[in-house]
Amino acid sequence: MTPEKLATDRLCKQYTKAGTQLEVLRDISLSVADGEFVSIVGASGCGKTTFLRLVDGLIAPTSGTVLIDGRPVSQPGPHIAFVFQQDGLFPWRTVIDNMILGPELQGKPARQCRQRAREILALVGLEGFEQHYPHELSGGMRQRVNIARALAIGADVLLMDEPFAALDAQTRTIMQAELTRIWRETKKTVLLVTHQIDEAVYLSDRVVIFTARPGRLKEIIEIKLPRPRNLDIKWTPEFVDYTNHIWHSIEEEVRMGIGLELTSRT
């Protein structure tokens, strides 16, 4: 039995917007084992991203706790790395300087960080691009740098918020394969939010389904596909069974979500 790396305990989040209370998340208790890859799927607006931001400590929960290695999280720090949907690369920094941002902000010596960053850059397949500026890279490459930057923080836990959403379908597929490889080689604990059901199934050990707002745990599905997985696995009947199952579970939530949006607009 692998030890628990990350846990949330009855995590709730409410916003007050224009005088009305908005409940985004209700009682999310989730436990993630060390080295596990867990994806979160759900209808738009179900609080998936909010959940990630709570885990990172970027925002504070209304109630409940987040534990990493048994210690409560109250603010962002070097113990967790966050990969944002937009690549968020600093245009005035070269690839290598973007990568050492995290260590630099924590006051670590630059030279040491650069050496480590070079190794990580090789891991994400961008060796030789150290001195390039972000605008000189393609969307896929920028997203690799984004992931590399998160890896360079040296955290055991990686939170990813739809990291491939801005990429075209083909690049996204390649990046999924790359991410499994990187995950296998770095043995990180990953929590990934995605809209793509096949992406969730392909990458994950477990897929967590959130209900429509307020987001609650609806179902947790263990993906018992063999590893290492290559992209061909997406055409196997087992894989399709998983995606079908998840889609049917999500479908009514999506419909409810649309209904919620319609009523809140009128």
Added chain:
Amino acid sequence: MTGAAAAGTAPGRAVLLKRLSRSTQTAFSLLAAAAIWEIMGRFVIDSPILFVPFSRVLVRGYELWQTGELQQHIWISFIEFIGGFALASVVGILVGGVLGGSRFLKNLFEPWVSMLYSTPVIALGPLFILWLGIGVGSKIAIIFLTSVFPVLINTIIGLTTTDKTLLEVARSCGASRSQLFWKVQMPAATPFVIGGLRLGVARALVGVVVAELFGARAGLGFMILNSTQSFDTASLYVGVLILAVAGIVSVWLLKLLEERIAPWRFTEDDE
């Protein structure tokens, strides 16, 4: 090997060609303007009080240079311009930095800034002459006031419109508030600051002339005013021409500065 070498030189040559054609186009445009000026002055407008041909302006400039008068005017205006604009840049960036970094101070002072920005400060010119005298000091004050606000306002805008994702990335890396300011907001604001400096430079040049119109003993504005009053139109155009060149040169210098400290804004142009 050869393929790679050819691929390496081809874009280089294309860039060179583009550069060359660009400077040729500029030169052509300038020459054409000079020619039209000359023709207008010689054959169309024959009153030497209203207009003079380009060649006569050049000759007049040379004469003024020979007497040493022109250098003196240029020098005085240059000192005023540099003093006023340097002060405006430093104060604009510093105050803009403080106001852009603190929401409280920004709310407190922004109405004043916008009010002063839209006030024609020039109207206060005579007052400055009364306060600070007819010398360089009053000119520097007027130039400072005409050019400080674009710098200040652009600095505030640059600091307060930082890409949210960049701020979140830094926050998720555990950045402190001062790190957010120095490592994210400040560099992100740099192109805005330089844009403000560019606007400020143009206004500072206008400030030089206007400040000297109110009362001065020397300077290009003084020379322009003086030559109008003595119907020496050629000297007037000498002054205007020098100010135009100064404008082009200072904007070009600021562009060089921007290329140096914000290189990521330019490379797409060259491709």
